[in-house]
Amino acid sequence: MSQVLALKYRPSSFDKLIGQDAVTQTLSLALNQNRVSHAYLFSGLRGSGKTSTARIFSKALVCENGPTATPCEVCEHCKMANESRHIDIIEMDAxxxxxxxxxxxxxxxxxxxPNSARYKIFIIDEVHMLTKEAFNALLKTLEEPPEFxxxxxxxxxxxKLPATILSRTQHFRFKQIANKDITHHLSHILNLENVNYESEALDMLSRAGNGSLRDTLTLLDQxxxxxxxxxxxxAIASMLGLLDPKQLEMIFDTILKGDRTRLIEIIKELENYECEVVIDELIAYLKESFFNSDGRFSTLITERFFRILSESKNLLFLNADNGFVLTLLFFKMxxxxxxKTIEEMVESLEDEKFRVPKVQEIVEAHKIDKEHVRPIIQEPSKTPEPIQEEIEKVQENIPEPVKNKGxxxxxxLIVKLEDRSYDLATCFKNYIEFISYEEGTLTWSSSAQGEDKNSLKHGYPIIRQFVQEIFGIDTKIKMSQNEEKKKVDDSHANEDTSSMIESIEFNPNEGTNTESCISGHITADKKEAEAKEILNDPFVKKIQEMFEPKEIKIYPKV
Known part of the structure; x- marks a missing residue:
């Protein structure tokens, strides 16, 4: 009668244990130096060799030549231990x-x-299953057992074990067995069994076993x-419901080519598989390809792909549709x-720096005299072709340009606003008119009313930020009264005070939001004490209503 592989090839000596070198070395030295403890604890993943090690260690203790790390295998004690019928080796399933x-x-x-051996050995498997009372009953005996x-x-x-139990034992931690060690062991067994195989198939079995040798041998039997x-x-892919390695390679090739149509077809084919299994297989293939350095996946691409695959697994816990998860996954990849390479990023920044706004459009929107507009003129070698064409179109309709950096x-500034908020930029273009830019002061006038005025007021922090980026961090914003005064109702105008106002200037560096807004000052042609009545001027009130300055100071005209 044939045995299953997990039992037939169960290790019977320390040198046959797979992937637990640290444990076997420590136990072997303890046996050879006769420094054996009274209690041991073996912990680790299922199928990592805990029970097998316990049986080998027990046999080493009862061998007639023992305690020894290399039992003779011929004495009566060794034979009975190998056949699991030694009367002094007692196994208990907790x-x-x-x-x-x-x-x-x-x-x-x-x-x-003991009846015949030098020691009586108790092997308690799955010890964490004992009740609290059972653990307490065991404590005293476990701490000071008889010498035999x-x-x-x-x-x-x-x-799950009480600290009192852990403190009374020597703890050996059995690690997960490496895939390469399992694969090597599988090939050894298949050679003994005269079964033909392909190495890639054994790798798939090893990954499916998740580091458990017993689980992997069970799959090998199947x-x-x-x-x-x-x-x-x-055959392994079909048996386990995994993806064929060639199919995985085809999926990544399609992603690298960016073939969206083919990807949709692949997604429909993958609906026959478990989504989580597909993602795990993609991660395993990506890892293997990265370590093989086949040149297809750079470090950055590998990191991005892995992040996308890992995040996609989280969607499965939300009961998301498997096909939709795979669709998102592939298209995100x-x-x-x-x-962009570093060179491309630098080139992009340079293009942004020298970007030319649509001057003709701005001229028409602001009704500015073309004679006062100087378009940006770049050397043809440094100007991107689309921008150069725009310049040429504008230059056809504009007379000889006059220098006007402002x-x-x-x-x-308007182009920046369009990138950030189209509505704010539209309002700004329609109601704000450029006057001048001299000595670090930007002067404009506003004709906004009602909702448009509120829109500009709430969007002022954004406008101010772009003004500082484009004109300079210390740029001051000045609201001209020339056009605004015309809109003030003559019946409410105060000619005496209005005639005294020369300019109203606001400092954009002060204040960070619309609530605190900005400070400003009024320059008048009277002394400060005599000019306070200026604050009652309708035009000044309109400025206060629009910008809500934190404070307004009046300075005499110099």
């Missing part, structure tokens, strides 16, 4: 014998000397039957390929 009465029976057995008693506890969840004696990647900067 999952089924977990109550205090079971532990009392075990403690009773510790009072009697040894305890070996095994668990997959050491965090694969031998399913593949009819020849294990191929296609296509977008992630749009990476108008150029004001045009750039």
């Amino acid at each position: 999952a089924s014998s977990r109550k205090i009465d079971d532990i009392r029976d075990l403690i009773e057995h510790t009072k009697y000397r 008693v040894k305890f070996i506890l095994a668990t997959t969840d050491p965090l 694969a031998i039957i399913f593949s009819k004696g020849y294990i191929t990647p296609e 296509i977008e992630a390929l749009h990476i 108008m150029e900067l004001f045009a750039q």
